[in-house]
Amino acid sequence: MAHTIAEIAAALGAQAVGDVTLRVSGAAEPAAAQVHELALAMDPKYAGGLAQGAAVAALLWQGADWHALGLKAAIFAPRGRLAMAGLSRMMDAGPAIAPGVHAMAIVDASAQIGAGAAIGPFVVIGAGVVIGAGARIASHVSIADGARIGVDALILQGARIGARVVIGDRFICQPGAVIGADGFSFVTPEKSGVEEIRETLGQRDVGTAQSWTRIHSLGAVTIGDDVDIGANACVDRGTIRDTMIGSGTKLDNMVHIGHNVQIGRDCLLCGQVGIAGSSRIGDRVVLAGQCGVNDNIFVGDDVIAGGGTKIFTNAPAGRVLLGYPAVKMETHLEMQKALRRLPRWMKNVAQATDKGE
Template sequence: MALTIAEIAAALGTTAHGDTSLIVRRPAEPKDAGPDDLALAMQPAFAAQLTASGARAAIVWADADWQALGLQAAITVPRARLAMAALTQAFDPAPRSTGIHPTAIVPDDCSIGADPSIGPFVVLAPGTVIGARVRLDAHVSIGPGSTLGDDCLLHAGVRIGRGCRLGDRVILQSNVVIGADGFSYVTRDLSHEERASQTLGRVPLTPPADATRHRIHSLGGVILGDDVEVGANSCIDAGTIRPTQVGRGTKIDDLVLVGHNCIIGADNILCGQVAMAGSGTLGDRVVMGGRAATNNRIIVGNDVVVAAAANVYGHVPDGQFIMGSPALDMPSHRVRDKALRRLPQMMRDIAALQKRVPNDDAKD
């Protein structure tokens, strides 16, 4: 894809220098950049690689002396990662409408918006509603009563269950499952986990008279707000009666599980392998690091950061930074961590004191 330096600067909303008519065909790391590439040298640490490369044009840091770096053209950016967002969008052309593939199963009563791209072996349930400019890649399936807003992109192998509603511009990566039944079962009498919770483990667990698990079906579906993105192989389970909900702009990484009945607010980030047990609630702008997990029915407030691998067993107020297992606010976690690191020396000190104290039992 060929773009001029002026076109790229306009897409980034920033300033171009030098020969702005120069054409580049792809972005590249400085050490790999050639004459037709746009080198990405947005930090001074890349100056040496840039000088040694064959690049004629580059994106550089705000006060870089681009001429001293041997460039014919340059684009300056104040915030590198923000520039990467606009740059990658500029070099990723929007797919053209391909219509409906002849192997796709699209019942006559489906409502399909303008300019669709429905790929090979896509299966739509009767009555499915699809917005304008939606792209469904190969082997996508959509269940009864589900609707998709405009400009949605569902990659290969995505599964949408019954009664799910996707807003506009939703992106689902390969093999995402939205609206599967929740992991929800009940026994006739109290189950092992219920008895263990009630007795706090103080009473040995004995075999119940009837351990049969009776399945609770999920009737509530899932609602995804506008601009939600879900990474590959992630699962969002349907609600039991009311829908599981994910708010506008929330981004979910690969291999994430959101349990049935969860409510997730707007602009959240859930990193890889996060697990939310059923009926949990996240406020707005929550960040959950990789492998963090919440217990069932936990409420996490707005603007909370949950560190990687943290295990959340209690409610979290707004604005907290929590970490550890069980998760604590940062100051409390540091106190606990320091105390744990002192334990070995404390044990050695106690052993030394015991040797110095007379043993009264030995005198008897």
């Protein structure tokens, strides 16, 4: 679908100049942009690419000389990436799922399907499920008994929603995600090796027999509004109380949330983050790729943890963390500087020892 420059600028709350009646049907990087596409050049470093591409309109940085760049029209937005978010939303038609319930979907007679919902082929919807108005559910999704999903949800191919899961409005779920699987919770009749290690910090009675008995998950998962779940992410249901994810929180691909975990509002959890059971995560927490959070601890509001950080103890609100184990970022940087100097220090020590100093 094509949009005029004026329409795009109005939708973004941005300023448009030049021939604002020009129509574009897509967006592209400057060097690859065609005449019918809007070039995305929100930083001066992309200016050179405009000459290589064929675009006649572009999204530019504030103060750019659009005449000198050879353009017929331009849009200026004070925050480029935010403008790109709005632009991408305008131009993303989303998956093509025909309105109504596909003939090859299986929907229990007791399920309630909201007005305007679109249910694709091979979808299975269990007893007592409630699907909100305007929801779009792609092929091969399964939604188990008693689940409730809010309005305008988008659940993509092969996702699995477990029994009794409750999800808010405007939910987006990428392919292959599993929400509401059994929690990984086991106990031994005798004291386990893990319990011994926690008590002794290293010593254990090796060779003692032990067997694992499952603790079943009687809880479910509760998810707020405007939550995104990435591809192949897994959110386990709680043992007794629900695992919870607050409104506005975003999970990347292959994130794992353990049983009973409580996650606050507007958090950002990047790829391969793992949060162990019964931990609590505050609001606006950012965990970069491959961060790990130990079980039964608390990570305070506004904590930011860099990639690969392993958090083993409670983290105070507002702390910026890095490393394994997690320490303040500035402390980690000093530790790394000292580590890089270590070979030189050892060489100096060896030379001094050889000289008998």
